[in-house]
Amino acid sequence: MAQRLTPYFFILPAVFVIFIVTIYPMLFSLYLSFTNYNPNIGVNEFVGFENYLRIVADPEFFNAACFTAFFTSVGVTIEFLLGFGIALLLNSNLRAASIFRLLILIPLMVSEIVTGVIFMLMYQPGMGIIDYLLSSIGFKNILWLSDPNLARWAVVIADIWNWTPFMTLVLLAGLQSLPTEPFEAALIDGASKLRTFIHITLPLMRNVILVALLMRLIFSLKTFGLIMGLTAGGPGVATRNLSLVIYLQAIRFGNMGYASALSWIFIIIVMILGTLLVRVLTRMGEST
Amino acid sequence: MQEKEPKISRRKFVKYAGVTVGGLIVGGAIGYLARGAPTEKTVTSVKTEKTTVTVTQTKTVTAVTAATPAETKTEIITVTETTAATTPTGPGKYWTPTIESFKKLKEYFKGITLYGMDYPTPNAEAVKKVLPEFEELTGIHVVYELVDFDVMRERYTADFVSKEGKWDLVSWAYQLIPEWANAGYLVPLEKFLNDPEIVGPYYKTEDLIESIWRVQIWRRGFTGPAYHYMVCSKSDLFMMVYRKDLFEDPKNQKLFERRYGYELTPPKNYEQLLDVAEFFTKKYNPDSPIEYGFIQPYAVGDPICCSYYPLLFGFGTDFFDENYYPIFDNPAAVKACDLLKELLKYAPPGANVMHYDAAFGVYQTGKAAIMFNWDAFFPYLEDPEVSPAVAGKNGYAPTPGGYSFRPSLGGWGWGISSFSKNQLATWKLIEFLTHPEMCVRLALMGGKPGRWSALQNPEVQAKWPWIKAFLESLQVAHFRPIILSFTEAIDEIVGRALSSVVLGEKSSYEALREAVLKVYEIMKRNGYYDIKPIIKEYPPPDLRRFV
Numbered sequence: 001m002a003q004r005l006t007p008y009f010f011i012l013p014a015v016f017v018i019f020i021v022t023i024y025p026m027l028f029s030l031y032l033s034f035t036n037y038n039p040n041i042g043v044n045e046f047v048g049f050e051n052y053l054r055i056v057a058d059p060e061f062f063n064a065a066c067f068t069a070f071f072t073s074v075g076v077t078i079e080f081l082l083g084f085g086i087a088l089l090l091n092s093n094l095r096a097a098s099i100f101r102l103l104i105l106i107p108l109m110v111s112e113i114v115t116g117v118i119f120m121l122m123y124q125p126g127m128g129i130i131d132y133l134l135s136s137i138g139f140k141n142i143l144w145l146s147d148p149n150l151a152r153w154a155v156v157i158a159d160i161w162n163w164t165p166f167m168t169l170v171l172l173a174g175l176q177s178l179p180t181e182p183f184e185a186a187l188i189d190g191a192s193k194l195r196t197f198i199h200i201t202l203p204l205m206r207n208v209i210l211v212a213l214l215m216r217l218i219f220s221l222k223t224f225g226l227i228m229g230l231t232a233g234g235p236g237v238a239t240r241n242l243s244l245v246i247y248l249q250a251i252r253f254g255n256m257g258y259a260s261a262l263s264w265i266f267i268i269i270v271m272i273l274g275t276l277l278v279r280v281l282t283r284m285g286e287s288t
Numbered sequence: 289m290q291e292k293e294p295k296i297s298r299r300k301f302v303k304y305a306g307v308t309v310g311g312l313i314v315g316g317a318i319g320y321l322a323r324g325a326p327t328e329k330t331v332t333s334v335k336t337e338k339t340t341v342t343v344t345q346t347k348t349v350t351a352v353t354a355a356t357p358a359e360t361k362t363e364i365i366t367v368t369e370t371t372a373a374t375t376p377t378g379p380g381k382y383w384t385p386t387i388e389s390f391k392k393l394k395e396y397f398k399g400i401t402l403y404g405m406d407y408p409t410p411n412a413e414a415v416k417k418v419l420p421e422f423e424e425l426t427g428i429h430v431v432y433e434l435v436d437f438d439v440m441r442e443r444y445t446a447d448f449v450s451k452e453g454k455w456d457l458v459s460w461a462y463q464l465i466p467e468w469a470n471a472g473y474l475v476p477l478e479k480f481l482n483d484p485e486i487v488g489p490y491y492k493t494e495d496l497i498e499s500i501w502r503v504q505i506w507r508r509g510f511t512g513p514a515y516h517y518m519v520c521s522k523s524d525l526f527m528m529v530y531r532k533d534l535f536e537d538p539k540n541q542k543l544f545e546r547r548y549g550y551e552l553t554p555p556k557n558y559e560q561l562l563d564v565a566e567f568f569t570k571k572y573n574p575d576s577p578i579e580y581g582f583i584q585p586y587a588v589g590d591p592i593c594c595s596y597y598p599l600l601f602g603f604g605t606d607f608f609d610e611n612y613y614p615i616f617d618n619p620a621a622v623k624a625c626d627l628l629k630e631l632l633k634y635a636p637p638g639a640n641v642m643h644y645d646a647a648f649g650v651y652q653t654g655k656a657a658i659m660f661n662w663d664a665f666f667p668y669l670e671d672p673e674v675s676p677a678v679a680g681k682n683g684y685a686p687t688p689g690g691y692s693f694r695p696s697l698g699g700w701g702w703g704i705s706s707f708s709k710n711q712l713a714t715w716k717l718i719e720f721l722t723h724p725e726m727c728v729r730l731a732l733m734g735g736k737p738g739r740w741s742a743l744q745n746p747e748v749q750a751k752w753p754w755i756k757a758f759l760e761s762l763q764v765a766h767f768r769p770i771i772l773s774f775t776e777a778i779d780e781i782v783g784r785a786l787s788s789v790v791l792g793e794k795s796s797y798e799a800l801r802e803a804v805l806k807v808y809e810i811m812k813r814n815g816y817y818d819i820k821p822i823i824k825e826y827p828p829p830d831l832r833r834f835v
Contacts, residue, residue: 006303009303009306009307009310010306012310013309013310013313016313036813039445039448039449039471040445040467040468040471040773041467041470041471041772041773041814042470042471042472124638125636125637125638126636126637141637143637143638145638145641146637146638146639146640146641148791148793231641232587233588234587234588234641234787235588235640235641235787235791236588236784236787236788236791236793237588237784237787248780251438251441251442251445252438252441252775252776252779252780253773253775253776253780254445254467255776
């Protein structure tokens with residue numbers, strides 16, 4: 001009996017930590033989502049599904065959801081394409097590839113909030129380096145952070161700079177772990193590089209691509225520091241994503257109940273998108 | 289050779305070690321949760337037998353019949369409470385009539401550490417400089433961090449919700465007091481002010497700037513007794529600073545008079561403001577000696593709201609009526625919003641998203657002729673090392689009025705956390721920092737204390753050129769709404785509405801009307817229209833509607 005229980009003794013501290021840090025806060029958050037708890041004012045009453053119904057009728061939620069969808073879809077797509085291209089280059093017999101591999105890591109080492117602040121300074125009209133470089137080719141005083149449409153792209157560009165190296169690293173690792181025999185066989189059979197890439201590289205890389213895209217999707221959906229440092233959700237509410245809305249509701253306004261409901265809706269959205277992505281890529285792989 | 293059998297097997301050793309470590313973790317957690325709270329070495333007396341309390345109540349019932357077929361009756365009950373301590377016959381145990389006398393507190397408070405935070409301003413920096421003196425006199429060590437506004441809010445919220453009591457000294461803006469006072473997170477200061485053992489007549493509450501002192505009162509649940517929850521740490525006004533050298537330049541004066549038909553002076557009304565801003569903007573006047581005529585913060589949230597307040601008040605209206613119904617979609621408020629957008633024409637590109645510091649930077653680097661901003665930052669403008677482009681060239685005046693002259697009143701205060709284990713020591717720290725003697729010193733160091741005596745001190749007025757304009761504005765300054773959920777209702781909803789107007793997304797009326805409906809829902813949610821009677825005599829709204 002004691003021997004049977006011993007393994008549980010050893011995992012008990014880890015389970016305890018996971019419960020305290022993850023499971024209990026999630027359950028408490030679920031409970032809060034059914035209340036109007038606001039520590040700033042001191043109210044805490046059970047309100048049922050009122051918070052969830054409020055989300056459905058809240059134009060700010062839909063505005064933030066739209067921007068989050070735009071930011072994630074455009075950002076992750078460009079990061080993937082760029083990252084794959086750089087990974088293919090680094091995987092070839094490039095001179096000084098190891099030096100490039102090191103340099104490509106630098107943006108990844110910069111935290112999101114610092115990236116946001118750096119780009120905020122670079123985007124300044126009349127002062128920032130981006131404005132200076134663009135004005136030298138005839139584009140003067142572009143109001144990157146003052147125009148709502150441009151501000152959205154400004155945020156996406158900063159995110160691409162910060163996270164493309166992550167894609168590059170993951171895809172490069174995948175490329176380097178591929179077996180060489182299929183490529184040798186393709187070479188012998190006279191297949192072109194493009195056909196080799198489409199019919200051999202991509203199918204073999206399917207699982208790695210799935211992991212890279214899934215991880216990036218989740219990180220991108222919950223981006224906070226970059227947007228906070230760069231635009232703080234402005235101009236107006238043009239670059240407010242769901243993470244920022246949840247933060248504002250919870251911390252600035254103290255609407256913990258409503259913020260908890262928003263968080264749970266957000267979790268559900270992320271889970272649905274993640275599941276969809278896995279299914280789509282799995283089916284694509286099966287069909288090839 | 290036969291191997292010696294170990295006395296204890298490896299498996300058993302690891303098992304026992306794991307159980308011990310697990311037990312230590314659990315025991316440590318239980319011990320931490322069950323720890324006794326460290327208390328002050330002294331007794332925190334609340335009321336002595338000598339204190340007498342006088343409460344007078346008057347009740348006025350007024351029936352109001354609505355014009356609609358359904359009759360409605362409104363009961364308005366006015367309750368007046370006064371509490372008075374007896375006149376002390378001699379020095380109390382904790383009296384500190386002079387800065388030097390704080391030395392005697394060492395006997396009671398030595399070894400205590402107090403924690404506080406503040407937003408980085410010249411005032412906070414001046415306070416940091418005098419804290420070592422406080423520590424030397426009293427033996428109380430003060431940890432005083434200067435952090436960003438949002439960081440302060442996060443830390444305070446976490447501390448209040450967890451009831452940890454890490455932050456003893458609570459530093460916050462007056463319009464945000466209702467939330468925390470209503471939730472019971474702040475100690476009513478009457479606990480100390482009315483105790484003759486703790487505070488004596490030397491503290492001179494009558495010397496505190498009354499317009500700020502009275503907005504630091506709150507009634508819990510709308511009908512509870514009126515207590516002060518903070519003492520003014522920093523008195524602020526949204527003021528106008530202008531390039532005096534440009535205004536006094538004879539060439540500019542001649543050109544201005546030729547163009548507009550009157551003398552170039554710091555603007556006193558909105559028509560003059562628009563003319564002056566246009567004159568000093570190169571885009572509209574190639575003869576302008578400076579690039580832009582005007583700058584003020586326009587970033588969504590608190591900055592754009594602060595820029596809107598003096599315009600709204602200047603047009604003779606306000607956010608709420610006497611029954612706390614939002615009224616800021618009236619014609620006067622719409623005109624104020626139109627003016628807010630109009631002024632943006634004379635500001636640099638990108639001004640529509642500028643925070644206080646960015647807008648300040650535009651003026652500080654000599655790119656704008658006029659700035660509206662909080663005067664808390666003005667000491668930097670007179671420092672040639674920090675502002676070489678404009679130091680010594682500035683003139684200061686109240687923000688111009690429209691139909692009424694109502695500059696926007698700001699101000700921060702110091703309060704005491706209800707969860708602090710050293711409340712009396714914290715009060716003594718507040719007393720030190722707001723002492724009549726100390727306030728003059730802080731003012732000379734660039735601070736903005738909340739005492740008349742400090743701001744009327746000749747040395748202070750000689751050193752900081754805007755103090756006279758500040759005192760002039762203070763007489764008629766108007767406060768921001770003192771309501772629950774101020775941040776959500778005003779900073780967020782009104783801020784977003786104003787931002788959508790300056791970005792050209794909506795018209796002024798459309799945006800303000802939407803905001804009024806949302807603010808109404810928040811006020812309703814907070815019980816402003818359910819609780820009867822609601823005490824309406826404080827703060828007195830003193831509204832004037834634009835007709």
